Every structure is written in structure tokens, then in C-alpha cells.
Amino acid sequence: MRLAVAATAPFGADVLERLAARHEIAYLLTRPDAPRGRGRRLAPPPAKEAAERLGIAVHQPARPELPDEPVATIVICAYGLLVPQSLLDRALWLNVHPSLLPRWRGAAPVERAILAGDAETGVTIHETVAALDAGPVAAIEAFAIGPEDDAGTVFARAAGLAADLLDGVLPEPSFAPQSEDGITYAEKIVAADRELNLDDPLDAWRRVRALSPHIGAWTTLHGRRVTVWRARLDDGAFLPVEVQPEGKRRMGYDEFLRGLQP
Secondary structure: OEEEEEEOOHHHHHHHHHHHOOOEEEEEEOOOOEEEOOOOEEEOOHHHHHHHHHOOOEEOOOOOOOOOOOOOEEEEEOOOOOOOHHHHOOOEEEEEEOOOOOOOEEOOHHHHHHHOOOOEEEEEEEEOOOOOOOOOEEEEEEEEOOOOOOHHHHHHHHHHHHHHHHHHHOOOOOOEOOOOOOOOEEOOOOHHHHEOOOOOHHHHHHHHHHOOOOOOEEEEEOOEEEEEEEEEEEOOEEEEEEEEEOOOOOEEHHHHHHHHOO
8 A cells, every 4th residue: 555654753663664565655754853862963763764764755844744745544653743633634644552542542651551560562553533542443452561571672562563453454444432441641751750769679670671772760879870771570679680870881780780899
């Protein structure tokens, strides 16, 4: 099929690449380049980088608008901007949401599912409507969140599942109303969410997994502020596995401890 994609974040870039291997992508709608990294240099969003590798035309308006290239269907995935009703009326917008809607509507469904200790999550394909992640559902499928899974592995599994579900939906989509029972909201991750509470080992372990490898959770260990990228629970105790001292590279926790010795 010929369709367009609206995406910005790495998850959206992953879905874009998988769709491009199966369908003709007319163009990518994404957000403008923005400052990124320690140097805050202007950089393209991940979805744009993927589109350019694939030779897909890119449109980057500051506010959502569509080019003069009509398509019947637009797949939207981690785009990050509210699409106005005037644009929703011009095509069928299918949203890829990495949760089992109506649980975890909103900005950070993968992170919030791991933080909450959910045993499973999944992917929902639904029609984009004005209300947040509330549109009728075309497809939904669950998968387990394992104890070794972090946000990175969950996002990757969700992207693969999304492409498979879209293959079944795109030729002739049909929709069922989304349930009004069990609605929860996945608030955006903010600075306070990144700090580990080592007095709550279970929460700290979940927080490390929820924010790895894309954000990072931090704490103070042996007087040093460190980002903890990997950790494990051992008989209920929180044990760092991979850390990154402030201003330094990532390293194993054993190496970090050796560096503290006089």
C-alpha cells in the first residue's frame, strides 16, 4: 500500500523502517530539527534520519500540516504533536500506541508500564481522534514484560508487532469502540522520575529498567552522582550492574568501585 507516516522519536523511526520494507511510503511528517546532546547542537529527529537513509521525502512543519500529496492513510507513531481535526478529516490516521489501551493512554506508556510492575503490555492500533488515545480500536495484541526487559527491549518488540498488526489492518480496517473501563494515563517522564530511591529496592530496579537505555535513572553512590543503566534484584537487594559517573563513560559497577580505591 501507499501511505504516509507521522513520527519523530526512535520508536516511530523503528516503525517507519519496518513499514518501508513492506509498503510504499509517500512521505514522512516529523518535527523540526532541535538541539540535542551535551553540546545542544541542532540535530534531526530519529525518524528523519531513518527516512533520509531510505530515500523518503521529509516534511518538518513547526505545526502539523500536510503536503499537497494526497494519501488515504497516515500511520502516526510517536510524533509528539497534536494533530488538529482539520487534518484528521483529510485522511484515515492510524495511531500505533505501545500499550493495551485504554491502559496507559498518553506520552510514556512503556516507561509507566514497567514502573508499575505490569506483567504485560502490547500494541494497540486505533483511529486517531481529538481525544487523547481514545479512538476506536482496529487491532490489539499483548506480550509479556520479562524481568530482564527494559524500555529498549519493549519498544523493539512493540515496533515489530506494530508492523505485523498494520499488515492486517491496512487493506480493510474495521474498528470497535475502545473500552471506557480501566483507563489510566501515562504522564510524561520528568526530572523527578529519574531519581532512584534506594530505600525502595523494587521501585529502584523497575525505574532503572523503565528509563534505560534512552533516559537514564540516577542516584548517589559512594559520594558520586551516577546514572545507573542496568541493575538487578538479589534477594530483594538492589545491585547496580552498569553505571556512568557524571562526566564519565559507562562502566561495570565493579570497575566503578575499583576506581574509588586510593
